[in-house]
Amino acid sequence: MSLVIRNGTVYDPANGIDGEVKDIHIEGGKIVEEAEGQEIDASGLIVLPGGVDIHTHIAGSKVNLGRLFRPEDHRRDRYVKTDVARSGVGYSVPTTFVTGYRYARMGYTTVMEAASPPLTAKHTHEELNDTPILDKGAYTLMGNNHFIMRYVKNGEHEKLRDYVAWLLEATKGYTIKIVNPGGVENWKWGKNVDSIDDHVDNYDVTPREILTGLGKANDDLGLPHSIHVHANNLGAPGNFETTAQTIKCVKNRLHMTHLQFNAYAGNDWTDFSSGVPELAKMINRRDNITCDMGQVIFGETTTMTADGPWQHHLYEITGNKWFNADVEMETGAGVVPYFFHRKNPVNAVQWAIGLEIALMVKDPWKVCLSTDHPNGGPFYMYPKIISWLMSKKARDKTVSTINKSAGKRTSIDTLDREYSLMEIATITRATTSRALGLKNKGHLGVGADADISVYEFDEKHIQRSFSRARYTIKDGVIVVRDGEITGSPMGKTFWVDAHGQLTDEVREEFPKFYTVSLDNYPVQKEYLPREEVIRTNHGG
Amino acid sequence: MITLRPKVDFKVPVEAPCISPDSLAGKSRAEAAKLPVLWGNREKTLGDLFKVSAGKGAPDHVMVEGDVSVIKHIGARMTRGKLTIKGNAGMHLGREMDGGEISVSGNAGDWAGAEMGGGLIHIQGSAGDLAGSAYRGSSAGMKGGAIIVDGNAGNEVGELIKGGNIAVKGDLGSFAGALMSGGLIACFGRIDQRTGAGMTNGTILTLNAPKMLPTFKFTRVYNPKLLRPRLEGLKKGGFPIKKVHIEGLYDRYEGDLANDGKGRIIVWKSGPPKPKKST
Numbered sequence: 134m135s136l137v138i139r140n141g142t143v144y145d146p147a148n149g150i151d152g153e154v155k156d157i158h159i160e161g162g163k164i165v166e167e168a169e170g171q172e173i174d175a176s177g178l179i180v181l182p183g184g185v186d187i188h189t190h191i192a193g194s195k196v197n198l199g200r201l202f203r204p205e206d207h208r209r210d211r212y213v214k215t216d217v218a219r220s221g222v223g224y225s226v227p228t229t230f231v232t233g234y235r236y237a238r239m240g241y242t243t244v245m246e247a248a249s250p251p252l253t254a255k256h257t258h259e260e261l262n263d264t265p266i267l268d269k270g271a272y273t274l275m276g277n278n279h280f281i282m283r284y285v286k287n288g289e290h291e292k293l294r295d296y297v298a299w300l301l302e303a304t305k306g307y308t309i310k311i312v313n314p315g316g317v318e319n320w321k322w323g324k325n326v327d328s329i330d331d332h333v334d335n336y337d338v339t340p341r342e343i344l345t346g347l348g349k350a351n352d353d354l355g356l357p358h359s360i361h362v363h364a365n366n367l368g369a370p371g372n373f374e375t376t377a378q379t380i381k382c383v384k385n386r387l388h389m390t391h392l393q394f395n396a397y398a399g400n401d402w403t404d405f406s407s408g409v410p411e412l413a414k415m416i417n418r419r420d421n422i423t424c425d426m427g428q429v430i431f432g433e434t435t436t437m438t439a440d441g442p443w444q445h446h447l448y449e450i451t452g453n454k455w456f457n458a459d460v461e462m463e464t465g466a467g468v469v470p471y472f473f474h475r476k477n478p479v480n481a482v483q484w485a486i487g488l489e490i491a492l493m494v495k496d497p498w499k500v501c502l503s504t505d506h507p508n509g510g511p512f513y514m515y516p517k518i519i520s521w522l523m524s525k526k527a528r529d530k531t532v533s534t535i536n537k538s539a540g541k542r543t544s545i546d547t548l549d550r551e552y553s554l555m556e557i558a559t560i561t562r563a564t565t566s567r568a569l570g571l572k573n574k575g576h577l578g579v580g581a582d583a584d585i586s587v588y589e590f591d592e593k594h595i596q597r598s599f600s601r602a603r604y605t606i607k608d609g610v611i612v613v614r615d616g617e618i619t620g621s622p623m624g625k626t627f628w629v630d631a632h633g634q635l636t637d638e639v640r641e642e643f644p645k646f647y648t649v650s651l652d653n654y655p656v657q658k659e660y661l662p663r664e665e666v667i668r669t670n671h672g673g
Numbered sequence: 674m675i676t677l678r679p680k681v682d683f684k685v686p687v688e689a690p691c692i693s694p695d696s697l698a699g700k701s702r703a704e705a706a707k708l709p710v711l712w713g714n715r716e717k718t719l720g721d722l723f724k725v726s727a728g729k730g731a732p733d734h735v736m737v738e739g740d741v742s743v744i745k746h747i748g749a750r751m752t753r754g755k756l757t758i759k760g761n762a763g764m765h766l767g768r769e770m771d772g773g774e775i776s777v778s779g780n781a782g783d784w785a786g787a788e789m790g791g792g793l794i795h796i797q798g799s800a801g802d803l804a805g806s807a808y809r810g811s812s813a814g815m816k817g818g819a820i821i822v823d824g825n826a827g828n829e830v831g832e833l834i835k836g837g838n839i840a841v842k843g844d845l846g847s848f849a850g851a852l853m854s855g856g857l858i859a860c861f862g863r864i865d866q867r868t869g870a871g872m873t874n875g876t877i878l879t880l881n882a883p884k885m886l887p888t889f890k891f892t893r894v895y896n897p898k899l900l901r902p903r904l905e906g907l908k909k910g911g912f913p914i915k916k917v918h919i920e921g922l923y924d925r926y927e928g929d930l931a932n933d934g935k936g937r938i939i940v941w942k943s944g945p946p947k948p949k950k951s952t
Contacts, residue, residue, distance in 0.1 A: 205812075
């Protein structure tokens with residue numbers, strides 16, 4: 134099917150196109166030089182590549198646990214079925230179908246599930262297959278894995294590299310995800326780590342060694358994305374120092390995720406403040422690093438992470454219902470509902486810190502928009518974040534309604550920077566897809582996947598403009614028209630083939646520790662009805 | 674006043690949150706008849722299922738005459754006015770209501786007054802399970818207002834309530850006031866087991882000793898003076914409360930210690946102590 138989008142104002146940062154009026158030609162699901170077919174008149178509208186979300190939690194065991202134990206979350210947000218879309222429920226942990234529809238309505242076409250324990254990778258892929266429209270991928274949790282810590286401890290770098298490659302293949306994963314390296318392992322003994330040089334019991338390694346070891350393995354394997362790091366001490370006052378150490382110690386490519394939760398200064402909750410200036414300075418100086426915001430949205434949400442100790446601590450702070458899990462030799466997890474209050478001094482500062490990150494990191498090619506859905510807030514609040522970034526007035530308006538500590542303990546009031554449309558397109562499309570190494574996403578050049586979003590942009594109503602795309606086009610098919618779902622095709626799943634081989638050592642060790650047999654462990658082909666394999670150069 | 678009379682045999686459950694003074698007050702007969710309801714999984718209008726008539730009387734008074742025990746969500750989220758049901762009412766009667774008054778001459782289904790914040794529900798028959806409770810997953814049930822039941826009530830009544838009053842003239846099922854953190858549940862009949870399990874605060878008053886959980890601690894015998902006005906009020910409302918109940922002595926248990934709770938279960942013991950003769 135061919136399609137031509139005529140006379141749209143195009144923003145395509147990857148190709149340096151900043152608001153040019155031009156036509157986009159689509160044929161066979163790709164962008165081409167010249168095509169003839171159905172025409173969309175986009176005069177007066179803005180045309181962007183389809184949105185790419187680098188970090189979100191939409192599928193897998195802990196997301197589903199969030200769904201299971203939050204019926205009250207679903208009750209207040211119902212999604213009514215239409216001729217093409219199924220019914221479902223929201224709010225902070227929506228059903229898979231609603232997740233797909235809501236991303237598409239917002240103009241997003243590619244999203245990455247940010248934490249998938251290898252042992253439950255099948256579950257993640259099952260849910261991703263039921264998430265319509267979107268292209269997806271899943272990050273494989275590796276920061277507290279038994280084999281990895283063992284190889285790091287023994288300094289067996291080649292074995293580490295091969296194991297990582299095999300694990301990515303076995304889980305059909307996209308990247309190396311590291312969550313509180315060493316800390317989750319220690320949590321299994323009731324402890325945590327409090328710096329990157331703290332000791333991981335029983336393995337005789339430090340978080341620093343895990344980070345540098347995996348960072349090197351990542352670059353040696355030539356994986357498309359960098360290591361994706363959720364740093365130690367997340368959520369604790371004063372943790373920006375740990376974050377700074379983490380940034381310093383990794384010399385390879387590095388993505389610091391939901392940085393907001395790791396950018397706190399102060400000694401305790403009473404002098405809780407922003408540590409962004411220091412971190413932004415470090416990020417501005419370095420070229421090996423990208424980050425995403427982890428912006429907080431006021432209201433109720435469900436926090437979920439593989440960081441078990443933090444989730445238990447959050448339960449102790451809030452007294453809310455909670456869930457915590459130990460995933461055998463690999464990782465942990467926790468789920469706790471949370472309410473970000475406008476009038477709470479800590480929550481107000483958290484809100485400001487998220488925006489500070491996007492405003493103080495000078496280069497939009499280093500920062501990605503995210504809420505760490507659903508930890509900071511639901512993903513469909515992204516348009517609200519865009520309005521805060523594009524308008525100082527919108528920020529001031531929010532600052533005036535929240536606890537005064539936001540103004541006093543962060544520099545949010547003094548930041549006059551306002552994002553342009555080009556920069557918004559960068560942090561929601563171009564930076565994310567470049568950081569992920571997705572060559573055919575996030576731009577509108579010839580050969581790119583025809584994932585396109587078209588909005589009616591109104592400067593006075595920025596949030597509304599980005600909430601409902603006029604058109605979302607996925608693989609050359611119109612899936613959203615005027616903010617309503619018109620088609621629900623199945624998206625692809627990306628995974629990385631780094632030519633991993635199962636070694637005899639793993640074959641021998643595995644049955645000693647796991648409750649499943651090695652034959653039942655890997656994700657079979659059947660779980661990926663539509664896949665796109667990214668092959669690396671290493672060893673192949 | 675708007676009066677509704679069923680004109681069909683419903684056969685399947687109906688969802689009609691529009692039967693409430695908030696949506697019906699001030700509407701003409703034709704306007705009221707157009708309001709949407711769900712009949713099974715089909716969309717219908719109020720006029721399809723009811724004979725609607727608009728008569729004289731208070732504009733925010735809604736009268737339902739006939740058995741509507743398959744109709745759910747009657748009076749949901751209502752904030753004002755009066756709703757009278759002459760017959761049995763279905764599930765979720767007056768859920769999340771914040772004001773106004775509902776009176777049912779027959780029985781009510783489960784979840785009556787669930788998560789309500791204010792107003793009054795008077796059920797002259799019996800109530801089902803979970804009256805005044807929190808919906809599954811919610812952290813709080815009823816927060817204010819009152820549910821008065823002349824008959825019996827089912828299990829898990831007043832679960833997770835934070836405030837308000839629930840009074841039951843007849844018997845109460847198991848798990849009454851489980852996990853409650855405020856408010857009052859009064860039962861004048863028999864009360865089944867596991868009363869107040871996990872409660873952290875609030876009061877459960879009963880005239881007949883329940884089978885007490887081992888995690889409640891007997892503290893003392895006393896007369897709960899602070900509850901007198903509420904007992905007087907219930908007495909006026911026709912509850913079988915005598916002077917001995919108002920001035921008499923109660924056993925006081927505190928718990929649930931399993932949840933570090935400071936709730937109270939008070940059980941009527943005897944009439945007021947006779948003044949000691951001075952020698």
